[in-house]
Amino acid sequence: MTPLPTDKDEFIVECIKAYKNQPNILQDIHDFLEYYEPDTSLFWHSRQTFLYPLVNKALRLENIYLLYLCRFFMRDIRDELVRLQHTEPVKVYCGQVMSLNEIIQLKSLFYGDPTTTTTTDVRLRAIYIAFKSFLSTSLEKSVAEFYVAGQPVADECLVLFEIDATPNVCSQTNSFAKLHKSSAFENEEEVLFILNSIFRITDIHEEESKYIITLELCNNNDHTFKSVFESLKKDYSGEVAGYETEANLNSFATVLFNMKKYDLADKFFRRLYNELPPSHRDRARCCHNIGNVALARGQYKESLRWLNRALELFQQLWPFDHPGSGNTYHCIGSLYKSKRKYE
Structure with a gap:
């Protein structure tokens, strides 16, 4: 999932909130904001200031929102380890x-x-x-x-x-x-x-x-792992017939949905929907997924509103035979079935 230019600023805002009563750590945070560059990620990780315990705690407790915010830092560390x-x-x-x-x-x-x-x-x-x-x-x-x-x-x-x-x-x-x-x-x-x-x-x-x-x-490349890695790549990239395979915010939120973390999934689907330009084709998928989350929550009216919007966007922005429309119709059918309304 490719980090955005605004990720560091958003991460810093959350760090300042978390350490607002600890002036020494706040100084480290301001230094990080001023001096951090991707090729200094290993240096900052080794300093074991606010970053080291924060990232490790997020990983240990699987704090998904915090991990999302600091993904730029983890991506930079990965790139440096690959380079070195x-x-x-x-x-x-x-x-x-x-x-x-x-x-x-x-x-x-x-x-x-x-x-x-x-x-x-x-x-x-x-x-x-x-x-x-x-x-x-x-x-x-x-x-x-x-x-x-x-x-x-x-x-x-x-x-x-x-x-x-x-x-x-x-x-x-x-x-x-x-x-x-x-x-x-x-x-x-x-x-x-x-x-x-x-x-x-x-x-x-x-x-x-x-x-x-x-x-x-x-x-x-170990034979034992090849099929496992390919399966994980497919599961976490949001790969569906006709969809791009690069892991992005949409596929990240899809993983959250599959984990039944509906609040977080809804938050990230809506975030992506609001960040995309009006003519971007992925807005159709966002609407479908927001509707799907609402369906899982039993919010049928809200779900139907988003699923109908998804159909409109699939028809406007995608080829007529794209499977997204079929998937959305399937969700609408599941919605009416859940309401015991067969049409």
Whole structure:
């Protein structure tokens, strides 16, 4: 989904609202507004000021509205990681705290059900994990171990990830880069992995007071993943017969609709409708989707108003045989069926 020139300003407004009573952070926000450029995204991410916790919290809690606002920043980080893609295999480390339940689930998936599998007949599973963040790692094992030193608290486990990563310069899916000069801390041996990088678990074992989980970086050229990636691309790009396939605000809102997040879906469909010029063909799809959201909410009168408007725009702006009109008629039929009015 391509960021807009106004995205940064809108994001800043929300940040100022969130930190209005914290003058030190407000100064960082104003500095960001004045000095930020796309090629400084890694520097700002490494500073761990207001941006780092804000973006990570949004990713962890799946705060969709905030993620939408800061997508320009995440896009810039991705582009920088692709540009600075490491060209040699690396072994890196990351220390994290995980819940005991998470560890139990991973071990069960990896080794199988301990109640039905003996220690002499262990069938290792192909288990893959993805981190809901830009994964920060270090070439120095001691740096990662610092974050998992000591004893864990109740129901938590200290975990040291040991990651083997071989770059695929032809793929942007799992890019990673050594930051050094792009970081606010040039002397740190940090290697940053792109958002939602996918790893295969190769081993899980306990060592002293922590768990060691070894991982291997995967990419979308792996045979196991090809069909999955193609499916995700189709699902998230809004690809329907006759529609463009680039992921945009319309397809983003469609994902929200499929997640039954109707308030957010309606908000983004209407936003796109208002941003598009009157003659833009996608306004027909916006009307259809706004009507579809209203239908899902049981707002039949509102739904019919938008669906009829969608039909008008499909007839005005699209070829007569475009499937959009048929989809809209289908929704109108579903509307009358829901009202128990068959015509």
